[in-house]
Amino acid sequence: MSPPAMINRYRWYELVGIYAGIFVFLTFILSPFVEGFLVSLKPLGLLFSSPYRFWPENGSFDAYRSMWVSVPGFARYIFNSFLISTIVTAVVLVLVVPSAYAFARFKFRGSGALLAAFLAVNMFSGAVLLIPLFRLMRSFGVLNTYFAMIVPGVAFLIPSGIWLLRTYMMRIPRELDEAAFVDGASHFYTLRRVILPIAMPGITVVAITTFIGSYAQQFIFALTFNSKTEYMPLPIGLYAYFGRQEVIWNELMAASFVGIAPAVILIFLMQRYLVAGLTAGAVKQ
Amino acid sequence: MGQLNLNKVQKFYGTYEVLKSIELDVKNGEFVVFVGPSGCGKSTLLRMIAGLDEATAGDIVIDGKRVNDLPPVKRGIAMVFQSYALYPHMTVFENIAFPLRVEKMPEEKLKTKVEHAARILHLDQRLQQKPGMLSGGQRQRVAIGRAIVREPKIFLFDEPLSNLDAALRADMRIELAKLHRQLKATMIYVTHDQVEAMTMADRIVVLNAGEIAQTGAPLELYHKPANIFVAGFIGHPKMNFLPVTCTSASEAGVEIDHRGQTALIPVSPRSGIVGRTLTLGVRPEHIQTGSGDLTLTVNPSVIERLGAHTVAYAALGGEGENYCAMLPGTAAIRADEQVKTGIRAADCHLFDEKGIALERRVEMTDIDLALFDPAA
Numbered sequence: 001m002s003p004p005a006m007i008n009r010y011r012w013y014e015l016v017g018i019y020a021g022i023f024v025f026l027t028f029i030l031s032p033f034v035e036g037f038l039v040s041l042k043p044l045g046l047l048f049s050s051p052y053r054f055w056p057e058n059g060s061f062d063a064y065r066s067m068w069v070s071v072p073g074f075a076r077y078i079f080n081s082f083l084i085s086t087i088v089t090a091v092v093l094v095l096v097v098p099s100a101y102a103f104a105r106f107k108f109r110g111s112g113a114l115l116a117a118f119l120a121v122n123m124f125s126g127a128v129l130l131i132p133l134f135r136l137m138r139s140f141g142v143l144n145t146y147f148a149m150i151v152p153g154v155a156f157l158i159p160s161g162i163w164l165l166r167t168y169m170m171r172i173p174r175e176l177d178e179a180a181f182v183d184g185a186s187h188f189y190t191l192r193r194v195i196l197p198i199a200m201p202g203i204t205v206v207a208i209t210t211f212i213g214s215y216a217q218q219f220i221f222a223l224t225f226n227s228k229t230e231y232m233p234l235p236i237g238l239y240a241y242f243g244r245q246e247v248i249w250n251e252l253m254a255a256s257f258v259g260i261a262p263a264v265i266l267i268f269l270m271q272r273y274l275v276a277g278l279t280a281g282a283v284k285q
Numbered sequence: 286m287g288q289l290n291l292n293k294v295q296k297f298y299g300t301y302e303v304l305k306s307i308e309l310d311v312k313n314g315e316f317v318v319f320v321g322p323s324g325c326g327k328s329t330l331l332r333m334i335a336g337l338d339e340a341t342a343g344d345i346v347i348d349g350k351r352v353n354d355l356p357p358v359k360r361g362i363a364m365v366f367q368s369y370a371l372y373p374h375m376t377v378f379e380n381i382a383f384p385l386r387v388e389k390m391p392e393e394k395l396k397t398k399v400e401h402a403a404r405i406l407h408l409d410q411r412l413q414q415k416p417g418m419l420s421g422g423q424r425q426r427v428a429i430g431r432a433i434v435r436e437p438k439i440f441l442f443d444e445p446l447s448n449l450d451a452a453l454r455a456d457m458r459i460e461l462a463k464l465h466r467q468l469k470a471t472m473i474y475v476t477h478d479q480v481e482a483m484t485m486a487d488r489i490v491v492l493n494a495g496e497i498a499q500t501g502a503p504l505e506l507y508h509k510p511a512n513i514f515v516a517g518f519i520g521h522p523k524m525n526f527l528p529v530t531c532t533s534a535s536e537a538g539v540e541i542d543h544r545g546q547t548a549l550i551p552v553s554p555r556s557g558i559v560g561r562t563l564t565l566g567v568r569p570e571h572i573q574t575g576s577g578d579l580t581l582t583v584n585p586s587v588i589e590r591l592g593a594h595t596v597a598y599a600a601l602g603g604e605g606e607n608y609c610a611m612l613p614g615t616a617a618i619r620a621d622e623q624v625k626t627g628i629r630a631a632d633c634h635l636f637d638e639k640g641i642a643l644e645r646r647v648e649m650t651d652i653d654l655a656l657f658d659p660a661a
Contacts, residue, residue, distance in 0.1 A: 175366045175367075179370035182357040183383055184357070184358030184387045185387045194372055198374055
């Protein structure tokens with residue numbers, strides 16, 4: 001291994017400081033997850049033993065088996081979450097890509113005001129608008145459908161998507177558009193053949209943030225607009241582990257980890273498209 | 286055919302007039318270079334011909350057809366951008382093929398055309414590479430290839446070489462000149478580099494502050510600049526300007542006085558110039574050591590020895606104007622040591638108070654045989 005560049009060389013006490021800082025930070029961030037995972041390994045009876053032991057004594061993966069039995073619909077909840085987030089992401093991308101291109105490239109009256117309005121929408125949390133949204137959904141008769149969870153999700157995720165992608169597209173040299181225009185390409189042809197491929201890393205970032213955002217916000221929409229068990233997404237589904245007498249903590253934790261797993265895997269796969277330097281060689285910088 | 290006529294073309298940005306009533310005729314097959322300082326409107330003019338910017342007034346006519354309202358592709362032009370503007374995710378082949386793909390040309394024909402263009406530009410070995418793997422010169426050739434495949438009537442180049450280093454620029458200049466001879470197409474080329482303008486152009490259009498300062502063959506601009514701007518812009522180092530007084534004018538020329546020295550400059554006189562202050566222009570390369578029709582003793586403050594030449598800079602008397610002389614490489618001069626420099630009257634240019642040249646008595650056919658028309 002070659003020695004690090006001069007700017008990255010540190011004295012031993014600086015290195016100790018850096019790693020200590022990283023350790024404290026990671027402990028802070030990760031300890032709930034570690035504790036959650038340890039809880040999922042413990043038998044339920046040992047959970048409330050005193051003195052409390054962090055390390056599971058006779059830990060096992062039993063909870064990961066029994067969770068499917070105590071809540072039979074759990075696979076369906078994961079599927080619902082996944083379905084809702086995927087559709088939300090797809091719809092957001094279809095809407096955001098052309099509008100981000102328009103905001104990045106065309107000058108039109110009111111574009112600044114529109115962008116500011118999008119930002120303002122983002123400042124309202126979905127919770128503030130729950131009651132008007134509920135009334136709207138009821139008058140359209142779409143309560144208790146997937147639709148009721150997808151549409152508000154899309155609406156609240158579009159603004160941040162547009163802002164993210166617009167900034168990315170503004171960095172693509174305008175001369176590429178002009179060159180394509182001189183060669184006779186239409187705006188849509190240019191968008192499809194030139195801008196989209198170059199903007200792929202930006203689009204991936206938007207897709208990932210939208211997917212995660214949609215996963216996270218399902219809870220509030222599902223709780224309000226849906227009461228049908230078969231449409232429940234994962235965050236609501238987890239409530240099934242809250243029994244009348246007791247909460248099955250170990251299975252709840254196991255279910256949380258299993259529920260997140262598909263999303264994590266998907267995001268890892270999408271990261272492949274986050275290659276840097278895709279515009280290398282387009283123009284002289 | 287690739288004939289271009291600009292008829293009173295104007296461009297306003299808001300109320301600011303960028304281009305003032307440009308009139309220009311470009312013949313088929315001509316290599317015309319627009320040159321001028323930055324901000325003179327040369328790129329705007331090119332973009333208007335391309336159809337990227339709109340003309341505020343006037344007609345842009347290509348092959349007898351007014352094209353003001355046509356998109357670039359219908360005008361029969363192709364453009365090469367300063368920054369190359371290659372598509373980074375496509376191979377060289379796909380980059381060159383792009384305009385043909387837009388036209389939905391059949392695959393077989395497309396392949397032949399792209400390979401033909403690649404052969405002309407020596408890119409045949411690079412067709413499967415991405416632009417990111419190419420050098421600056423190769424990237425620029427890909428950009429030119431994309432222009433060639435469309436077989437346009439007129440090629441437009443917007444400072445295509447300004448991103449290359451000096452050595453590569455010299456090579457590409459020669460390649461572009463060859464390409465022009467090979468394709469026999471009309472080419473319009475924008476640059477701020479007068480060397481590019483002088484070496485490649487059939488005709489140079491010098492633009493200054495939105496107006497055409499002069500149009501002419503490279504040597505015509507050098508030997509017979511129409512005004513002070515062109516005189517100062519063409520040639521390096523810049524022409525020296527000295528304030529002189531006109532003492533008399535006759536058919537033989539105009540007699541001037543510079544601090545007590547008089548000289549007869551062979552230029553066409555103009556009425557009412559006697560007694561006026563004129564500007565005498567002399568190129569640094571036309572100054573010799575020793576005496577001449579006009580002799581100036583100067584004290585050079587900086588001397589640059591370039592091998593082939595020695596360039597001496599001095600402040601002239603109280604005028605503060607820099608005086609520059611380009612002497613032979615072995616000239617025996619030193620900084621801060623007085624030296625006598627001489628100017629031949631025949632080498633001098635003379636400009637009136639408005640900066641308009643009095644025409645020099647030089648036959649262009651004596652200067653450049655290429656301008657000699659045996660039929661005349």
